[in-house]
Amino acid sequence: MILKSAKLYGQEGLWNIEIKGEQIVNLLPADDFIDSSHEKVIDLAGKLVLPPFVEPHIHLDYVLTAGTPRWNQSGTLFEGIQCWSERKLVVKETKEDIKRRALKAIEMQMKHGIQHVRTHVDITDPSLIGLEALLEIREEIKPWMDIQIVAFPQEGIYAYPKGDELLEEALKMGADVVGGIPHYEFTREDGVQSVKKSLELAYKYGKMVDIHCDEIDDEQSRFVEVVAAEAYKLGMGELVTASHTTAMGSYNDAYTYKLFKLLKQSKINFVALPKANLHLQGRFDSYPKRRGLTRVKELLESDINVCFGLDSIMDPWYPLGDGNLIRVVEMGLHACHMTGYNDIVTALNLITSNGAKTLNIEENYGIKKGNKANLVVINTESEYEAVRCQSPVLYSIRNGEVIVETKPAETKMNIPEFSKQFSE
Template sequence: MQLERVLIPRRVRGFDDGRPDAQAYDVRLDGDRVAAVSPADGPAQGMLLSALVDAHVHLDKNYTVGQVGAAQGDLFAAITRMAQARAHWSGPDLRARMTRALEDAWQSGTRAMRTHLDWNERDAPLSLGVFEALRDAWAGRIELQCVSLTPLDLFAGASAGEDIAREVARAGGVMGAFVYRNADLEPKLRRVFELARQNGLALDFHVDEGLHADANGLALIAELAVRMGMAGQVSCSHCCSLSVQPEAQAQATLAGCARAGLHLVALPTTNLYLQGAWDRTPVERGITRLREAAGHGLRGCIATDNVADGFYPYGSYDLLETFGLGVQVAHLAPATDWLDAITTSPARAMGLAWDGRIAPGCPADLVHLQARDEFELLGPTGRRRTVIRAGRPL
């Protein structure tokens, strides 16, 4: 199979031939690998990306908005409603909703997903067993990872924290916590780092998911990652308060994040929906400082987060749609220069075997778009695609 005259955005290229961004290439596939990438004459007639990587989703919550209602900007109302609904979930219900999400993501061109699973007690949630079964069933199509989404204060109890960490390790998962203006924040976070280190676990935090400038969990997590020898093993999602902090404070925090090798994940759909005023047009945008992070060498990710639940009542698992929203709300231009946010950056954050860069010998897991430039990329025609997995179009 040969793909003719396609653009390969610079940040997705696994080669450096010195050619300009507008250079088109012919890409030859042989079996499940890219066999050759050759410069082509003439204008581009499409764009080629590696298959997409979604570093932050909630497969257990999705498609429940009909049960719980839309929270309309109230994060903690959404948390309360979801807790009430969770008591009535069943294994078949979870499997059906999670499978629906995976099928949507698969058709949209996603090759890997990291899902957070609500884990509010010492014992593992019902969703973990469903997740493990689906991870096996979808192996070879979508690589799945799970994160325990646990209230930070639950880790303060020694035995509860140890039980959670051991079960996450058994399941081959990542340990996580919800962090927002907690009392005694430093010792509680230090406890989570200690548990992760003892059990050989990476960490993934929901942190500073609000617009209070005094929410400083991100800065403390970065400091602890360095102090406790876990640099490069920590992801931090949301980080909304960073957007409203004074410039000097925000820049100092981002410098600390860069030193710690943190993986920063922006979630434009949910954060635009939940953050800022609802009694007037919101001024605050609720998205973290992706551009400033890049200035520190920290290339962030853009991920889906919630779909059709109380936290975000709309959406789908088409990561390109979420990317388009992120480009507009964070003024990420040129858009093609930020496609690493849904390909190579989340691949690094998730520790995937392939970093998503296209070059001879890489997997032939690709997304061929009709877009011929950065401007068509965000339109419905430009986003029309052929998803190629193991060298074959879906």
């Protein structure tokens, strides 16, 4: 296969991408000779080509459950957890039910060019049925998508009976990443201990870590310093992620200045969830209302890795969502005051290379000679327009095969006088 006249993300000029079997075998300037022996040539006419999108934070066991047994009327994180706890008592889903919902969401993600996913799975359930379902899906869809599974103690490692034992059992069953939720534990001391437990287990089993950390507007919720300090002491910061960290948006600047020194030394990663946290946070404020997001711009300026994720698709914590990460980028740029030109033209890093670094898949990720032919083509000729116009994915290519193809909508203006103005 040849992808002719491709605009490579972040690079000047047009390129021909030569693919043989599952690999990219050549990247040549568009004017160079094209081997005519290839059976398939797709002329992209300058369309933008990127590595596949990376979803670093989703809950595939929760998707499409909003409204059962009831809607989260307050919109708070805590009512969402309560709704989910109630649902587990009254809705007796089978493993097949969970897989059916998750696969519907995965189809949405694939349509939007996502090929790498980190999903959290609730393990505060003695049956561990959600984990079983996602472990099966992880293997079944490997040809089209890579999935990492986080063993996530939604109701706490210590706040839930035998939560620590369930967490370790989930790792033995095959979860890839150790989770945690320290701000939901009963006390500050339990929260600190839960962080230490998560990293201890990760170190013991050779796993990565992804903590739901400080997802609250309380400026005194400071578990991110514990995550960073423990990761630094163990020398495993690049394998550790702090997700949400919305309390950081409420920290005073003096404390934040001190904190950033530790964050940089630790080398931990951050995931921000703009759509979900704009919805969830600030619910206890009257006015002014906090944005409820972490300090994305400042983290990036300090060369600390940050990526964007969606978090939810129609669940008790977020009633919307369709798997489209470019919409997340647009929302995040607005909410984080990142609408300068340079912020915009590099924004897709937040759902590509930065996400790959968070998932620790950088080694084989990207459009490079010798890498797997995994990439997406979007319907635009510039990075700026990709964000401004929310350009859709035209092709998603996986291991040298087109797995998704979308024909863009066409709009015809039936106003002759109006159209004439543009032709003169």
